[in-house]
Amino acid sequence: MNHPTTPLLLPATTLVGIGSDSQALTAKLDLEVYAAEGATQQVCIVVTPPAPLHFAASTEEDLEDAKTLITDVVHSLQSAVTKFREQGVAHGSIAVLLPSKAVLGEESSVLPGLVGGAVLSLCRTIAIELKKDSVSLNTVLHGDFSVAECAAIASLLHVFRCNPALTGQEIFTADGPNLGRIKP
């Protein structure tokens, strides 16, 4: 992707992967153009929960690994807020990307559900807290990152960057998987 030679009008986005290397998403979500220069004003945290596994077949170590993922998300949020404060960012944006399947629930997904539910509730609480810091936090419940979905997510990230009043929202981008279901 060509980087513009003139100063960017749009703020920069940093992508953080939790649970797997998500840097390939940087290009798919068209984030590179925003990362060329300037202070980071958006942090996009991509959470990859554990793979589906029948709960009876899981171990104590699997539960501990799930706890580690949640802890890593907390650390990433702490790091993002600290960075915003250090850089004197007027309006920061945090976007957390979670698989919709982990949040809505499915069979053999107790561990993904554990992580998904924890991160979702964490985001709700932190969105409330960060209102005082002019930092927005929104959650995107995604599917398989198809080309069309990535375009939708990229648009959402742009909207989040530019609209600090839009906070604490949870948006499903994977063709309405939540329709007709009790939402978590």
Add this chain to the structure above:
Amino acid sequence: MSVRTNKIALVTGAGSGIGAAITAMLSGEGYTVVLTDLPHVIEQHSHQTLPANVHPLPLDVGDRSSRIEAIETVASEYGRLDVLVNCAGLGRDARLTNITDRDLELTLDVNLIGALSLVRQALPLMESAGGGAVINIASRAWLGIFGSGAYSASKGGLIGATRSLALEIGALGVTANCIAPGYIETPLSATLPAQVLEKTLHSIPVGRGGVPDDIAAAVRYLVCEGSYVTGQVLTVCGGRSIGDPVSL
């Protein structure tokens, strides 16, 4: 009217507050109740007169070996388990950047990992008993509450796991549900600052704070009448969760 049964229930965090009310309710319903709590709490109970069908057992939910020992004791003493109520919990309030690793780990260990570890170990006993009920006591904090990141994450994790758990164990005849209490008058909630307590009580539509028996009544419904209810979150908060807790 209570019905005498030969069914076995295990309640964690049963030494006081909500857990104690749930234990009393299940005992009254005829269950043999394994009352579990931290060893020093159980020690205090050893000096009290308990109903004949309530049996205290030390259990530190945050400790792996203690969890294994407790379930093994239930298996050897009773050979079955019909109801598991995960009520043990703790909270360490702090804003995001003030959450320490120690408090985060402790909160997740007890409220989330320990609870689910017990479920996983208990399921074979419930399956062999022909079915049962898992009740996880969450909190309305799962909807978000200022200054409680670690706590709300732990309770949200419990709810997220319970949704998928219900799908997985329904065919075994075991239901899995969460109850999300709002403000409940317990020794823990009595430590709230007076100003916060006043605002909290004022924000409850039914005009009163909840009591442990309100949660015990919800557990009773799910255990005694709710065999067709699974994967749900029953919010017992006096209507506060449909108001505006953000302004607190």
